[in-house]
Amino acid sequence: MADIEKTLLDLDREELCSWVKEWGSPGYRADQILEWVYRKGVYEFEKMSNLPLRFREKLARDLPVTRSKVLDWVQSVDGTQKATVELADGEIIETVLIPEPDRQTLCVSTQVGCAVGCVFCASGLYGVRRNLSAGEILYQFLIAVERLAREGKDRLTNLVVMGIGEPLHNYSALTRSIGILNASWGGQFGARRMTVSTSGVVARIRQLAREPWSVGLAISLHAASEDLRQRLVPGRGIGTVADILEAGREYHLHKGRRVTVEYCLLDGVNDSPEEANQLASLVGGGSFKVNLIPHNPVEGLPYRPSRKHVAEQFRSVLDRRGVPVTLRRPRGEGVSAACGQLRVLSMEPGGHGS
Ligand code: SF4
Known part of the structure; x- marks a missing residue:
């Protein structure tokens, strides 16, 4: 994997203080910088008017806030917006x-x-x-905050x-970025408003x-039987259905x-009443709620969304068995949101906590 040069967004407060002191400046300069970046949304050092000019020049040269940039934003008819971001090494x-009447969610x-x-x-x-750095993850948060402010919209309420x-395959950058997002000197974004979604690491x-903070956890299961699960989610390092759900129960x-x-309904693949019953048996007991997701077809792949009445039947099996379940409408059509993004597009309002 490429070695990505550090940016200011990769550093926590303590590390930034050390950098600042190493350059012969007093530690409080770190707080001034963080204030510009996380409170005022200013990323150009030349605009940080309370910092000495020579110091600003050095920062701009040696520790840019970010090396990522937004290529464009596209919007679907339902208001979902997708940013394409170019990273320092040209990766995209x-x-x-996702705007909803009662909340603004970033994925x-x-x-x-x-x-x-x-x-x-x-x-x-x-x-x-490659993995993203913590700074590259945080950058996505900052551009969304900026976008909402520029459009005069409500503040970001949820981050998923x-x-x-797979976020848990990039654990250290993920947890570092959550820590910075949550910090009083950083994003000041409540952990309870964040959800991490995993395929089952x-x-x-x-x-x-x-970890010290209580973020929400979502598990993308997509199958109740082990055979089917292995066919649909073949990744290495992913646990068995039983182990994953056991870890989920412990998390709860x-x-x-x-x-x-999360359960993406695929026509004729995982949407039978038998699979629904098996799922109900596995996730009963109060630790879980189920989010049924209408699949958004991907060009070149043979999977189709379940028919409406089949999806409804699947939902009602779980419902009858006492499992909290939501079947959501698809969102983001027209912006070709990626799979994981479609998972969030179908999340129920009001957050993911119990
Ligand atoms: S749905 Fe796509 S992005 Fe998500 S874990 Fe599976 S392969 Fe990865």
Whole structure:
């Protein structure tokens, strides 16, 4: 994987203080910089008027705020907006902003490509190219905040890590970016308004449960039977259905937040009443709620969304068995949102906590 040069967004407050002091400036300069970046949304050092000129020049040369840039924003008819972002090494990622009447949700990517290779997903077609740095993850948050402010819209209310990539395969950058987003000197964004979505990296789910902040957890299951699951989500390092759900239950126990099980309904593949019953047996007991997602077809792949009445039947099986379940309408059509993004587009309003 490419070695990406550090930017200011990659550093926490302590590290920035050390940099600043190493350059012979007092530590409080770090707080002044952070204030410009995270409070005022200013990323050009020349505009940071309370910093000495020579210091600003040095920062601009040696520690730019970011090396990423937005190539464009496109908007679908339902208001969903997708930013295409170019990273320092020319790689491209996507970030999606989903406006709803009661909230504004941002869906961020954590990798270029994805190693999990879900068979119905465009992002996993070519494997993973590299992990994003914490700064590259945070940049997506900052451009969304800026976009909403510029359009005079409501502030960002939710952040979901469900874009391109398996977030738990990039654990250290993910947790660093969550820490910075959550910090009082950083994004000041509540952990309870963030959700991490995984395809089932069991050891990392357990590790996440021990982190100090209580982010929401979503597990993309897409199948109840082990055979089918292995066919649909073949990635290495992903646990069995039983192990994944056990880790999910532990997460619920530790954090007191009910875990969302995401299930993308594929016509004739995983949408039978038998599969629904099996799923109900696995996720009963109060630790989980199920989010049924209408599949958005990907060009060149043979999967179609379940028919409406089949999807409804699947939902009602779970409902009858007492499992909290939501079947959502598709969003983001026309902006070719990636698979992971479609997962978020179908999340239920009101957050993902229990
Ligand atoms: S659905 Fe998510 S986990 Fe699966 S290949 Fe696509 S990006 Fe990766």
